[in-house]
Amino acid sequence: MSQEEHSADLAQDLANPDRAALLAELAGVLPAEALLSAAEDLKPYECDGLTAYSALPWAVALPQNDEEVVAVLKVCYARQVPVVARGAGTGLSGGATPVVQGVVLSLARFMRILEIDPVARLARVQPGVRNLAISEAVAPHGLYYAPDPSSQIACTIGGNVAENSGGVHCLKYGLTLHNVVRLRVALMNGEVIEVGSHALDDPGYDLLALMIGSEGMLGVVLEATVKLTPKPRTAQVVMASFDSVVDAGEAVAAIIAAGIIPAGLEMMDKLATAAVEDFVHAGYDLTAAAILLAESDGTAEEVAEEIAAMSVLLEKNGARQLRISQSEAERLKYWAGRKAAFPAVGRITPDYMCMDGTIPRKHVAHVLTRIAELSVEFHLRCANVFHAGDGNLHPLIMFDARIPGETERAIAFGAKILELSVDVGGTITGEHGVGIEKVRQMCVQFSREELDKFHAVKAAFDPLTLLNPGKAVPYPRHCSEYRLIGSAR
Amino acid sequence: MSDGVEQFRSRILERKPLRLRGGGSKDFYGGPLQGDMLDTRSHSGIVGYEPSELVLTARCGTPLAEIESALAERRQGIACEPPHFGAATIGGAVAAGLSGPRRATAGSLRDFVLGVTLMDGEGRELIFGGQVMKNVAGFDVSRLIAGSLGTLGLILDVSLKVLPLPVAEATLRFEMPQDQALDAMNRWAGQPVPLAATCWQGEVLTLRLCGAQAAVMAACKNLGGERIAESEAADFWTALREQTAQFFAGPDTHGPLWRLSLPSVTPPLDLPAPQLIEWGGAQRWLRGAVDAAQLREAAAIAGGHATLFRGGDKAGGVFSPLPPGLMEVHRRLKQSFDPYGVFNPGRLYPEL
Numbered sequence: 001m002s003q004e005e006h007s008a009d010l011a012q013d014l015a016n017p018d019r020a021a022l023l024a025e026l027a028g029v030l031p032a033e034a035l036l037s038a039a040e041d042l043k044p045y046e047c048d049g050l051t052a053y054s055a056l057p058w059a060v061a062l063p064q065n066d067e068e069v070v071a072v073l074k075v076c077y078a079r080q081v082p083v084v085a086r087g088a089g090t091g092l093s094g095g096a097t098p099v100v101q102g103v104v105l106s107l108a109r110f111m112r113i114l115e116i117d118p119v120a121r122l123a124r125v126q127p128g129v130r131n132l133a134i135s136e137a138v139a140p141h142g143l144y145y146a147p148d149p150s151s152q153i154a155c156t157i158g159g160n161v162a163e164n165s166g167g168v169h170c171l172k173y174g175l176t177l178h179n180v181v182r183l184r185v186a187l188m189n190g191e192v193i194e195v196g197s198h199a200l201d202d203p204g205y206d207l208l209a210l211m212i213g214s215e216g217m218l219g220v221v222l223e224a225t226v227k228l229t230p231k232p233r234t235a236q237v238v239m240a241s242f243d244s245v246v247d248a249g250e251a252v253a254a255i256i257a258a259g260i261i262p263a264g265l266e267m268m269d270k271l272a273t274a275a276v277e278d279f280v281h282a283g284y285d286l287t288a289a290a291i292l293l294a295e296s297d298g299t300a301e302e303v304a305e306e307i308a309a310m311s312v313l314l315e316k317n318g319a320r321q322l323r324i325s326q327s328e329a330e331r332l333k334y335w336a337g338r339k340a341a342f343p344a345v346g347r348i349t350p351d352y353m354c355m356d357g358t359i360p361r362k363h364v365a366h367v368l369t370r371i372a373e374l375s376v377e378f379h380l381r382c383a384n385v386f387h388a389g390d391g392n393l394h395p396l397i398m399f400d401a402r403i404p405g406e407t408e409r410a411i412a413f414g415a416k417i418l419e420l421s422v423d424v425g426g427t428i429t430g431e432h433g434v435g436i437e438k439v440r441q442m443c444v445q446f447s448r449e450e451l452d453k454f455h456a457v458k459a460a461f462d463p464l465t466l467l468n469p470g471k472a473v474p475y476p477r478h479c480s481e482y483r484l485i486g487s488a489r
Numbered sequence: 490m491s492d493g494v495e496q497f498r499s500r501i502l503e504r505k506p507l508r509l510r511g512g513g514s515k516d517f518y519g520g521p522l523q524g525d526m527l528d529t530r531s532h533s534g535i536v537g538y539e540p541s542e543l544v545l546t547a548r549c550g551t552p553l554a555e556i557e558s559a560l561a562e563r564r565q566g567i568a569c570e571p572p573h574f575g576a577a578t579i580g581g582a583v584a585a586g587l588s589g590p591r592r593a594t595a596g597s598l599r600d601f602v603l604g605v606t607l608m609d610g611e612g613r614e615l616i617f618g619g620q621v622m623k624n625v626a627g628f629d630v631s632r633l634i635a636g637s638l639g640t641l642g643l644i645l646d647v648s649l650k651v652l653p654l655p656v657a658e659a660t661l662r663f664e665m666p667q668d669q670a671l672d673a674m675n676r677w678a679g680q681p682v683p684l685a686a687t688c689w690q691g692e693v694l695t696l697r698l699c700g701a702q703a704a705v706m707a708a709c710k711n712l713g714g715e716r717i718a719e720s721e722a723a724d725f726w727t728a729l730r731e732q733t734a735q736f737f738a739g740p741d742t743h744g745p746l747w748r749l750s751l752p753s754v755t756p757p758l759d760l761p762a763p764q765l766i767e768w769g770g771a772q773r774w775l776r777g778a779v780d781a782a783q784l785r786e787a788a789a790i791a792g793g794h795a796t797l798f799r800g801g802d803k804a805g806g807v808f809s810p811l812p813p814g815l816m817e818v819h820r821r822l823k824q825s826f827d828p829y830g831v832f833n834p835g836r837l838y839p840e841l
Contacts, residue, residue, distance in 0.1 A: 117754070118679060119675050119676070119679065119754050120675065120752060120753060120754040121675075121678060121679050141679070142679070142680070142681075143679065163625065164625045164629070166623055170622075170623070171622065174596070174600070175623065177600070177629070177632070178596060178600050187814075191814050192814075193812070193814045193815055193818070194812075194815075195815075197752075197794075198752035198792050198793075199750040199751050199752055199771060199792060199793035199794065200592060200593065200597065200750060200753075200772065201597065201636070201750050202750075203794050203796070203809045203810075203811060204808070204811050204815065204816075204819055204837070205637055205641075205819055205822060206586075206632055206635060206636055206637075207633075207818065209599060209629045209632035209633055209635075210628050210629055210630075210632075210633050212629065213625045213628070213629050214628055214629075218628075228679075230678075230679055230680050230681045230682075231681065232681050233681050253541040256540075256541050256542075257540055257541040259564055259565075259653035259654070259656065260653070261652065261653065298681065298700075298704055299703060299704050299707055301701075301703030301704065301706075301707060302700070302703050302704045304703075305701055305702070305703055306701065358621040358622065358623045358624055359621065360539075360542055360620060360621060361541070361542055362539065362542060387623070389622075390621070390622035390623050391542075391621050391622060392622075392623045425619070425620055425621075426619070426621050427621055427623075427624040427625075427626045428626050429625050429626050430622075430623035430624060430625065431623055431625060433625055434626055434627070438626075442626060445626055445627075446626075447615070447616075449613045449615055450615050450616065450617065450627070451627075453609070453615060453617075453825065453826070454627050454628055454630075456822075456825035457825070458628075459821065459825070460818050460821035460822045460825065463821075472627070473627065473628075
């Protein structure tokens with residue numbers, strides 16, 4: 001569709017009489033400043049962190065309290081208008097891409113930390129609270145919130161729940177799933193339920209496990225209780241350079257097999273290292289084929305013991321250079337580079353797409369070799385950042401959307417990587433979510449019957465399929481289309 | 490595919506109520522046993538185990554003991570130490586979702602589930618999750634299955650995250666009244682101490698530390714208390730996990746066993762029965778004939794729930810009742826996984 005056609009369509013769409021009726025009803029339940037409907041006000045909400053996909057919703061609601069959220073949902077439910085909940089919009093899979101003729105429900109104003117209980121090690125927070133803000137608020141108690149996605153400065157806890165976000169420390173400290181204990185959730189019909197509790201388990205099915213990672217398709221989080229972890233007394237990181245990714249992969253396996261669970265274990269390939277070094281000047285070894293960052297935390301004695309053990313294993317497995325952080329500032333500098341990998345790659349290419357497959361770690365050399373071959377085949381560069389401890393691989397495919405055909409090539413390249421992840425026994429997404437981006441690749445990983453079950457799970461919470469419809473779980477037609485071009489089960 | 494699986498399928502397709510059973514070690518648990526028995530033990534064996542991947546996959550009928558000894562050979566284990574209560578199988582352990590003494594710090598059994606192969610009420614084999622640590626493709630059905638008491642389907646295979654066994658352990662004992670013990674358990678849990686398990690009973694607090702040698706030694710020095718010899722300590726924690734300890738033993742005339750799951754900071758509960766406290770205050774066992782309604786109310790006020798764990802009169806319900814909104818979601822999930830009501834009817838709630 002050309003730009004002009006798109007605008008004409010939009011104008012017509014915004015003039016839809018159903019839209020006017022919806023806006024009038026929403027205006028009755030929200031203060032005027034909490035309802036956006038002018039095209040220029042809707043524009044900032046047209047996409048999330050996945051900018052390749054965008055759509056203008058009919059309206060954006062910015063409620064301030066539970067009652068307003070429930071009222072918006074009830075209005076939309078009665079009129080059968082789709083609703084897409086949104087946090088900070090940092091998601092990378094298009095989980096918060098608006099639905100045309102739908103409402104975006106922004107939880108951005110739910111920014112309060114409601115309660116910190118340092119003795120119970122719990123914090124009760126609103127969904128729009130930023131991930132890092134929790135750790136900052138509880139720091140005086142010697143506690144922190146463990147999951148640390150790279151976007152933690154901006155991303156919200158509500159979004160983390162929707163995506164089951166991970167981070168660079170989740171091998172040892174777990175994902176969002178392991179660190180959120182209770183949610184208050186509004187269902188699409190406006191009913192409010194509580195899942196989980198401040199106890200360690202609950203009667204009945206584990207609906208908390210279903211809610212976390214549900215990509216905003218089962219309910220809208222109104223409040224979350226998160227678990228707080230005692231801050232380790234100290235931490236240190238070893239940076240190791242390798243002449244081949246195979247050696248680096250084997251060093252990772254050797255550390256784990258030796259009974260060590262590092263607090264963080266990350267790999268970057270040469271292209272990623274170069275991009276990052278240019279950006280943050282962390283002192284990375286630019287001549288290495290791969291570098292590994294391995295962190296240990298705990299008491300000073302524990303850290304010294306573990307760093308020494310890991311150093312031996314790294315050297316035994318071909319590390320040609322080791323550097324151990326000698327201060328907290330240096331440790332943070334090493335991590336800053338890793339955490340800035342995406343924006344760093346963003347600086348050396350007009351556009352990039354970030355993949356998110358998880359693979360059994362033993363296949364890392366094979367997968368990286370195959371990605372290098374595909375890179376040649378598709379004439380597109382690809383940098384690799386790898387949560388090596390848990391097998392979660394982020395290939396960053398670089399392209400230029402202005403060059404005709406490059407976007408399509410990048411998408412096809414990405415699809416091949418995801419299929420490769422499934423082929424070696426992994427998954428198409430480790431932590432970014434399926435969203436709109438990978439919905440077709442779900443057909444590769446799951447059978448028709450399994451996808452039917454996912455739809456049934458959604459229907460158990462949202463029988464009319466109004467909450468974030470069309471995301472995460474493909475319909476049979478998606479799969480038949482995909483089968484024509486690909487290799488779905 | 491094993492013959493076992495085909496037999497399971499044909500039984501399921503008869504659409505008559507089935508009582509799923511592994512080793513029968515938890516027959517006492519949950520609502521009344523109904524339906525013809527389907528013994529899962531014909532589908533047994535470890536399918537895959539790679540220590541450096543930290544993942545083990547096994548068929549449902551595999552004895553938990555077999556899995557634990559395979560793991561121990563490589564100095565690994567299931568960190569939440571699920572109870573056996575006899576000849577437990579891994580399928581039964583996941584279905585029951587029970588965790589052992591280390592639950593408060595190591596996580597629950599559900600936390601370690603990475604994937605399941607499930608046979609639903611229409612005999613379809615469905616794979617959810619997988620063999621990798623991080624996986625957000627699709628709703629997290631494999632963890633929904635953990636603790637669902639077999640009411641959503643027959644677990645065929647399970648993949649679990651496994652972890653290295655602790656390098657060092659120590660068990661310390663302190664004389665302490667309940668209120669002080671609750672305070673101490675919560676306080677220590679908020680510090681970077683390698684706390685692994687806690688148990689308070691009869692004015693004695695027992696503490697287990699697991700971790701790096703240096704960390705365990707430093708904690709022993711800082712916390713004080715009386716250090717218990719290794720073999721005695723191992724027996725103590727096993728007897729606690731398996732409920733063979735004195736508190737749990739004895740005939741039913743000592744009254745039913747209730748399990749209270751509460752926020753760890755809940756103050757001592759004034760209830761007319763002896764109590765044993767685990768999980769840093771979050772799991773409290775009560776032994777004796779107490780009024781069920783009164784107990785449930787006390788648990789609910791504290792923000793938790795009460796389960797009639799062993800013995801007693803199950804007619805009044807085993808698990809705390811759910812609010813109507815939640816029950817409706819449960820009913821819809823049950824309907825979609827088991828439309829003909831084949832699997833363990835009434836084992837979790839009479840309605841499911």
